[in-house]
Amino acid sequence: MNYAQFAAFILLLPLLSFVVLGIWGRRYLSKLAPWFGTASMAAVCALSLYAAFRYFFVDGSVGGVFQPIIAMQVPWLEFGYKNLSIDLGLLLDPISVMMLVVISVVSLMVHLFSMGYMKGEDRVPTYYAFLSLFSFSMLGLVLSVNLFQIYIFWELVGASSFLLIGFFFTKPSAVAASKKAFIVTRFADLFFLIGILIMGIQAGSFDFGVLLQQLTNPASEASVAMASAGFLGLSALTWALVLIFIGGAGKSAMLPLHIWLPDAMEGPTPVSALIHAATMVVAGVYLVARLFPVFQLDALAMQVVTWVGASSALFAAVIACTQTDIKRVLAYSTMSQIGYMMFSLGVGGQGETAALGYTASMFHLFTHAFFKSLLFLGAGAVIHFVHSNDMRDMGGLRRLMPLTHISFLIGCLAIAGVPPFAGFFSKEEILLAAWQSNKLVYYLALFTAALTAFYMFRLYFMIFWQADKQYHHHSEGTLSMKLPLLLLALLSISAGFVPFSQFVSADGRATATHMHWQFSIAPVVLVILGIGLAAWLYRQQNDKPAKLAASLGSFYKGAYRKFYFDELYLFVTHRILFKMIGKPAAWADKQLVDGAVNASGDATLAAAQAIKGWQSGKVQQYLLVFLLAVLLLAAVLLFFWLV
Amino acid sequence: MVPVSHMLFFSTALFFIGVYGLLTRRNMIALLMSIELMLNSVNINFVVFNKYLWPGQLDGVFFSIFIIAIAAAEAAVAIAIVINLYRSHLSVDVDDAAELKY
Numbered sequence: 001m002n003y004a005q006f007a008a009f010i011l012l013l014p015l016l017s018f019v020v021l022g023i024w025g026r027r028y029l030s031k032l033a034p035w036f037g038t039a040s041m042a043a044v045c046a047l048s049l050y051a052a053f054r055y056f057f058v059d060g061s062v063g064g065v066f067q068p069i070i071a072m073q074v075p076w077l078e079f080g081y082k083n084l085s086i087d088l089g090l091l092l093d094p095i096s097v098m099m100l101v102v103i104s105v106v107s108l109m110v111h112l113f114s115m116g117y118m119k120g121e122d123r124v125p126t127y128y129a130f131l132s133l134f135s136f137s138m139l140g141l142v143l144s145v146n147l148f149q150i151y152i153f154w155e156l157v158g159a160s161s162f163l164l165i166g167f168f169f170t171k172p173s174a175v176a177a178s179k180k181a182f183i184v185t186r187f188a189d190l191f192f193l194i195g196i197l198i199m200g201i202q203a204g205s206f207d208f209g210v211l212l213q214q215l216t217n218p219a220s221e222a223s224v225a226m227a228s229a230g231f232l233g234l235s236a237l238t239w240a241l242v243l244i245f246i247g248g249a250g251k252s253a254m255l256p257l258h259i260w261l262p263d264a265m266e267g268p269t270p271v272s273a274l275i276h277a278a279t280m281v282v283a284g285v286y287l288v289a290r291l292f293p294v295f296q297l298d299a300l301a302m303q304v305v306t307w308v309g310a311s312s313a314l315f316a317a318v319i320a321c322t323q324t325d326i327k328r329v330l331a332y333s334t335m336s337q338i339g340y341m342m343f344s345l346g347v348g349g350q351g352e353t354a355a356l357g358y359t360a361s362m363f364h365l366f367t368h369a370f371f372k373s374l375l376f377l378g379a380g381a382v383i384h385f386v387h388s389n390d391m392r393d394m395g396g397l398r399r400l401m402p403l404t405h406i407s408f409l410i411g412c413l414a415i416a417g418v419p420p421f422a423g424f425f426s427k428e429e430i431l432l433a434a435w436q437s438n439k440l441v442y443y444l445a446l447f448t449a450a451l452t453a454f455y456m457f458r459l460y461f462m463i464f465w466q467a468d469k470q471y472h473h474h475s476e477g478t479l480s481m482k483l484p485l486l487l488l489a490l491l492s493i494s495a496g497f498v499p500f501s502q503f504v505s506a507d508g509r510a511t512a513t514h515m516h517w518q519f520s521i522a523p524v525v526l527v528i529l530g531i532g533l534a535a536w537l538y539r540q541q542n543d544k545p546a547k548l549a550a551s552l553g554s555f556y557k558g559a560y561r562k563f564y565f566d567e568l569y570l571f572v573t574h575r576i577l578f579k580m581i582g583k584p585a586a587w588a589d590k591q592l593v594d595g596a597v598n599a600s601g602d603a604t605l606a607a608a609q610a611i612k613g614w615q616s617g618k619v620q621q622y623l624l625v626f627l628l629a630v631l632l633l634a635a636v637l638l639f640f641w642l643v
Numbered sequence: 644m645v646p647v648s649h650m651l652f653f654s655t656a657l658f659f660i661g662v663y664g665l666l667t668r669r670n671m672i673a674l675l676m677s678i679e680l681m682l683n684s685v686n687i688n689f690v691v692f693n694k695y696l697w698p699g700q701l702d703g704v705f706f707s708i709f710i711i712a713i714a715a716a717e718a719a720v721a722i723a724i725v726i727n728l729y730r731s732h733l734s735v736d737v738d739d740a741a742e743l744k745y
Contacts, residue, residue, distance in 0.1 A: 617744030619737050620666055627662065 007071045007090040007143055010047050010100065013040045014136035018129050025125025034118075037128035038111040041135065045104040048097075055097045056503050065509050068093035068209060073145055082204040089145035091208065094504040095289055095362055099142040099282075102369045105491075106278035107135040109484035113377045114270045116481035117384055127167060131274070134160040138279035142286060146206040147196045147244075150290070154192070154251070154283065158185050161280050165267040177266035184260040188250020195243030202229055202236045212293050234300070241301035245288060245308075252284025252338050255312040259565055261335055265327040265389075269380030272327060276334040277373035282365055285341045292345065292358055292506055302346050309342025310441045315563070317451035321458065322549075322560040325389050326379050329459050330372070333415065336448060337368050343445070344430040347437040348506065356436065358506040360429035367422035367495045371414035374488035378408035381477050381485065382463055391459065395541070396468035403482050405464050407489040412460045414492040416453035416527050419520070425496035428520055435519070449523050453530030461538035650691040657684035671728065671735045675721050682714050 017040040025033050060066050073089030111131060118124050137156035144150040159182075166178030200206045202225045203214060214220045215237070218227075229236040246257075253261035261281070265272055275281060288295060288305060295301055313336045320332035341361045348357020381404045386394050398405040414421035417428070427449060434442040501511045537545050549556045558564065657680055664677030686707040693703025725735055732739050 615744045617741035619740075620669075624666055627666075 006047055006051050007092060010044050010051070010104070011090070011136060011140055011143065013044050013047075014132040014139065016040065017132040018136060021125050021129035021132065025129055026123070029125055033125035033128045034111070034115045037132055038108070038115065040132065041104065041108045041111045044135070044139070045108045048100040048104040051092070052097050052101045055092055056094075060092075060094070060097070065507070066094045066503070070145060070209070082201075084200055084204060084206070086148040086206060087146055088149055090143045091145040092143070095286070096142045098362065098366060098504055099286060100139065102366060103135065103138050103142065103278045106369050106373045107131070107138075107274060109373060109377065109488055110270045110274045112480050113273070113380065113484045114268070116478035117270055117380055118268065119478070123167075127164075127268070130160055130163045130167065131271070134164060134271075134274060134279055138283070141283055144208075146208055147199060147211075148206045150287065151189075151193065151196055154189065154247070157251070157280055157283060158182060158189065161185075161264070161275060164271040164275075165264050167267055167271065171266065174266040177260075177263035181260040181264050184257055185250045188247050188257050191243045192247020192250075195240045195245075195247065198236055198240040198243065202240070208290060211291070215294050215297060235298075237294075238298050238300050241291070241295055241298050242304055244291065245284075245301065245305055248284030248287040249308060249342075250284070251287075252281050252342065253312075253335050254284065254308050254339065254342060255315055256565065258312065258316070258335050259569055262328045262331045262562070265325070265331055269327065269376060269383055272331070273373045273376030273380065276331065276376060277369045281334060281338055282341075282369070285338060285345065285361065285365055288342065288345050289358065289362060292348070295345070296348075296506075304346075306343045306346025306438065306441060309339045309344070309346055310444050311339070312336070313339030313343065313448045314444050314451075315339075317448045317455065318559050319562050320455040321451060322556060324391050326382065326391050326394070326459065326463065327376075327389055329391075329455060330375055330379060333375075333452065333456065334372060336452060337364070337372070337415070340427070340430050340445065340448075341365055341368070343441055344433055347433050347441060356429065357433035359501045359504055359511070360426060360433045362504045363500040364423075364426035364430055366498070366500065367414070367426045367492075370488055370491040370495050371411045371422055374407060374485065374492050375411040375415065377481075377484055377488065378404050378411060381481055382408075384477060384481070386469075391462045393469060394463045395466035396464070398464040399468075401464075401477075404477075404485060407485040408464070409460060410489045410492050412456045414496075416456050416531065417449055417523060418453075418527060418531075419524065420493075420496065422492050422494070422496035424520075424524075426500075428523065431523055432516065432519060446523060446526060450526035450530040453527040454534050457531045457534035458538050461534060465539050466541045647691060647695045650687065650695075654684040654687040654691070657681075657687065669736045669738055671725050671737050674737065675718065675725070678721075679714060679718070682710060686710055 017037050021029060021033050021037060029036060054060070055069070056066075060069070069092040071090040071092055073087050075085045076088045077086040079085060111128070114127070114131070118127055121127070134157070137153050137160050141150055141153035141157060144153060162178045162182040165181050166174050168174045169178075196206065199211065203211055204221070204225070205211055205214065215223050217223060225236070227235050227237060231239060248254075250257045264275060267275070295305065316332040316335035316339060320329050320336065323329045323332065341364050344357045344361035344364065346357070348359075348361065381401065382394065382397060383389055385397070385401060385404075388394070410421065414423040417424045431442060431445055431449070434445050505511050537548065561567075661677045661680035661684065664680065665674055668674055668677060689703040689707045689710075693700065697703075728740055729735050734740075
């Protein structure tokens with residue numbers, strides 16, 4: 001089958017929608033824009049599903065091994081060095097096809113939900129244009145054939161997230177949040193770019209296929225070059241992988257580059273769903289997964305991935321327990337879950353567990369996309385109803401918003417990992433992978449799972465239980481807001497039953513995973529304990545949470561203030577960077593650079609002032625000077641002629 | 644035959660009389676006349692060198708005729724300038740037309 005047409009359409013449709021809505025949207029399509037954007041995304045979704053069907057069931061696998069299919073590849077820029085070139089193309093392999101489905105489904109749901117959520121806002125066509133751009137960038141990112149192409153789309157994702165987070169640009173906090181997201185991820189991207197260049201220059205190619213094939217063969221020229229070159233005692237391979245991982249950690253909001261993620265909640269809530277579930281934050285995980293066979297070669301890089309992931313998972317879970325803004329709790333839960341995916345990739349080393357960590361990570365990405373977008377859209381519906389983000393303004397909503405309540409509950413159960421919801425299966429697999437390779441990570445992950453259950457149900461009980469508050473609004477939302485919740489709730493229930501390891505594994509071979517029910521006892525019991533604790537503390541309005549917080553003292557306060565990371569960054573940027581580097585640089589610019597320019601101007605002016613009297617306007621004076629000069633010249637010439 | 648040095652002395656004297664007039668006169672028509680003197684001294688030089696160095700040729704004579712023709716045209720342009728100067732400044736004194744400075 002000709003995948004090129006397919007995959008090209010998957011990319012071109014959102015781009016077309018962006019261009020059309022961006023240029024003509026506000027003038028001619030102000031009513032039709034949501035329909036236009038949603039229709040194009042629905043078409044993309046259908047194409048993606050069909051592509052997935054064709055790939056996974058018809059012609060993706062050759063002899064039981066899923067082969068990467070290059071649907072298209074054109075050289076774009078030749079470097080003239082080691083045959084290095086930047087190509088543009090479309091790559092279909094199990095993870096990119098899986099991501100196509102995830103992105104297009106979640107994006108479609110977000111488009112649908114936004115029809116109700118954004119009703120009555122200004123600039124709705126612009127909003128849909130940005131959504132299309134965002135989907136386009138992320139789809140392009142997963143279809144990239146080489147590191148440089150992924151970098152191009154990576155930056156597009158960053159730019160479109162900047163546009164969407166700052167969508168309400170009249171709010172100063174939204175402007176600040178969008179700048180923060182852009183600058184932090186851009187800062188990480190600098191390292192990513194350096195990593196790409198090291199990789200390209202040492203290995204002689206940016207192409208994923210070539211890189212994987214060359215580097216996994218220890219005798220190849222690229223491997224030798226990578227291993228022999230080094231800096232500060234680490235090989236070029238380690239440097240390249242760690243730098244690339246820093247780029248991924250920036251986009252995926254891993255510790256310590258996570259600070260943009262909670263602030264990114266300033267964007268419209270459906271956008272948060274898109275950022276957190278399908279696009280942007282999973283880009284880092286996808287990047288590591290894309291280069292997984294290369295990461296496997298380097299134990300140090302794998303350790304970095306593991307520990308950054310595991311510490312982010314725990315760190316975010318602790319903070320999430322103390323936050324009172326509904327979207328911030330969800331933001332930290334995303335960071336925690338992305339941490340799970342990261343360390344799962346990190347522990348998926350060589351040997352018998354090799355396939356498991358990788359598959360588990362991708363499986364969790366898959367299931368997480370559905371329940372996290374469900375939770376965010378549910379939160380969006382709640383915010384739409386209550387007109388506040390603060391959980392303390394909510395309560396008793398289960399009677400007023402029955403459908404949102406049920407779907408949110410399903411989302412909470414799924415993320416907590418209660419069987420048989422989707423999160424249970426993927427989290428079990430991650431825990432199993434951790435158990436088989438690193439016990440410490442396993443215990444951290446287990447504790448984080450209990451915390452996850454606790455904070456998600458704290459959120460749930462605070463919103464939907466407790467005492468009723470006074471609300472002005474009395475309808476749950478339009479059909480376009482309910483339908484995505486319903487569909488995503490169904491997906492959150494059923495996604496766990498997908499035999500994922502049949503389709504996605506590190507080497508493309510279908511592997512069978514078995515449920516070890518004895519193994520599941522510990523996490524499930526802990527999760528139920530977490531839910532029970534949350535129910536005990538938060539089901540009724542009481543003073544137990546306050547007492548608990550008081551007894552935890554400074555630890556609670558630290559977690560509530562997000563462990564002072566923002567303050568630390570402010571200190572580093574304002575007190576050290578701005579003061580030590582920015583101010584002297586500004587001084588040098590103003591005094592030295594501008595000074596030199598001004599001085600040359602002043603000197604010219606002064607010289608002109610001094611000699612302007614020579615221009616008397618009297619023609620005979622000029623004539624006299626001319627005559628004397630001619631005589632002088634004649635004298636000089638005569639002198640030389642005679643001597 | 645008159646020696647060539649006499650002729651050259653004469654033409655040089657004529658030239659510097661012209662220069663002197665050009666530098667000291669203030670009336671623009673006098674300046675024009677001084678310039679004519681200088682041109683004529685050049686003409687004399689051409690004719691003299693033609694006569695004394697290459698008597699069989701006429702190039703120098705042609706050149707002086709050429710210069711006389713050009714000088715006539717130049718005088719017409721210069722007189723037009725003088726008239727315009729007079730119209731705008733009500734004077735033909737070059738020191739009165741000293742605005743073009745700084």
